[in-house]
Each structure stands twice: as C-alpha cells, then as structure tokens.
Amino acid sequence: MFEYKHGYLIIEIIVFYSLLTTMLFIFSEFHSTKxxxxxxxxxxxxxxxxxxxxxxxLNITIKLVPNVPVIDENTKILFEVIHLNNSxxxxxxxxxxxITDHDGRLFKFENKLMPITNGQxxxxxxxxxxxEHRIILQLYKNTTPFTVSSFDLLIPHPAFQSQTDKIxxxxxDFFNSIV
Numbered sequence: 001m002f003e004y005k006h007g008y009l010i011i012e013i014i015v016f017y018s019l020l021t022t023m024l025f026i027f028s029e030f031h032s033t034k035x036x037x038x039x040x041x042x043x044x045x046x047x048x049x050x051x052x053x054x055x056x057x058l059n060i061t062i063k064l065v066p067n068v069p070v071i072d073e074n075t076k077i078l079f080e081v082i083h084l085n086n087s088x089x090x091x092x093x094x095x096x097x098x099i100t101d102h103d104g105r106l107f108k109f110e111n112k113l114m115p116i117t118n119g120q121x122x123x124x125x126x127x128x129x130x131x132e133h134r135i136i137l138q139l140y141k142n143t144t145p146f147t148v149s150s151f152d153l154l155i156p157h158p159a160f161q162s163q164t165d166k167i168x169x170x171x172x173d174f175f176n177s178i179v
Contacts, residue, residue, distance in 0.1 A: 045069070045156070051137075051149040052084060059084045060137065062151045069127045069155055077135065078122045089119020093146065096138040097123055102131040113140060130157040 045068055051060045061080045069075040081090045094113040100106055107125070114121055116139075127133065133153045139146040 045153055047152040047154065049151070051151065053147055053149070054084065056147050057084045058082075058090070058139075058147065058149075059087075060149050062135070064153075069153075071127055071130060071155065071158060073126065075125055075127060076122055077125055079116075079120065079137070081116050081119045081121075081139075090116065092142055094140045094142065095121065096140075098136045098138075099125060100134045100136070101129065102133070113143065127155050130155045 049062050059082050063078045065076040093116040097109045135151045137149045
C-alpha cells in the first residue's frame with residue numbers, strides 16, 4: 001500500500017513527538033493544576049497570625065508548614081512567644097494546646113504541659129476536614145495559669161480534579177521535574 005522510505009518515517013516520528021512535546025509544554029503553562037482553589041499565602045489561611053497582649057507584654061505568632069494545610073496530611077504548626085516591647089523570648093513558660101473545628105470537636109495534645117524553649121514550640125496536626133478551626137493556647141508560668149490566646153484558621157476545601165487533570169498529571173509532573 002504505502003511505501004515509506006526509512007528516512008522519511010523517522011523524520012515524521014521525530015516531528016510528531018516534537019509537536020506533541022511542545023503542545024504539552026504550552027498546555028501545562030496555561031493550565032493550572034493546583035490542588036486547592038485557595039490562595040497559598042499564609043495570611044489567607046490564618047485569620048490572625050499574631051496575638052498580642054499589652055497587659056502581659058506578650059506577642060505570639062503562628063506559622064504553618066505547609067502554608068496551606070492539606071486535609072489528612074501532616075501540618076507543622078510553629079509558634080513564637082516573645083516580649084512585646086523588646087522581642088526577647090519569654091522564659092519559663094509552658095502551654096497546653098487545643099484545636100477545635102466548626103462542628104465543635106476538640107483535640108487536646110495529650111492534655112499535658114508542653115515547654116516553650118527559647119520562645120518557640122511546635123506541634124504536628126492532621127486537619128481532618130476543611131472549614132473553620134481554632135487553635136487555643138493556654139500559657140502557664142511553670143504550672144501557674146498565665147494567659148489564654150487563640151488563632152483562627154480557615155482550611156480550604158480541596159478542589160476536585162477533572163478527568164483531564166487526572167490523565168495529564170503524569171505529563172505535568174514529568175515536565176515540572178525536568179525544568
């Protein structure tokens with residue numbers, strides 16, 4: 001039927017794969033594959049990333065790693081506790097941490113006092129669902145109650161992947177790994 005010379009067939013295959021690769025690259029540049037439909041800046045997740053008490057000369061900041069928590073995956077929550085006026089870390093403080101969600105569920109971290117060392121401490125938490133959550137810190141000087149602070153978070157709802165995203169994800173991962 002069709003007779004191709006060996007050299008023309010190889011050239012056509014090379015041109016076809018070059019065009020396919022170029023099209024996938026262009027498509028990946030214009031098509032977003034974010035797992036969440038939320039802005040990834042920490043300020044959009046944590047409604048109040050600083051808690052300040054003039055009375056207690058206290059400034060507590062919070063940071064999430066990753067900035068946008070993924071439901072059912074580990075999130076490291078870091079806290080820094082410093083004096084308000086001179087930014088020195090507070091000494092001899094302990095804390096109890098409680099996390100609540102929009103359904104009223106509570107999670108207490110072994111309900112024991114955790115030491116704050118050099119003004120810092122962290123916890124690991126797996127957010128079980130999206131929506132509003134509150135982190136409540138009960139601070140103690142040694143074992144005497146000192147103050148209570150809270151941080152409000154809005155964990156984003158994961159965006160569902162379309163069938164096209166599921167099919168093309170290996171290509172995007174491959175091209176992102178070589179760039």
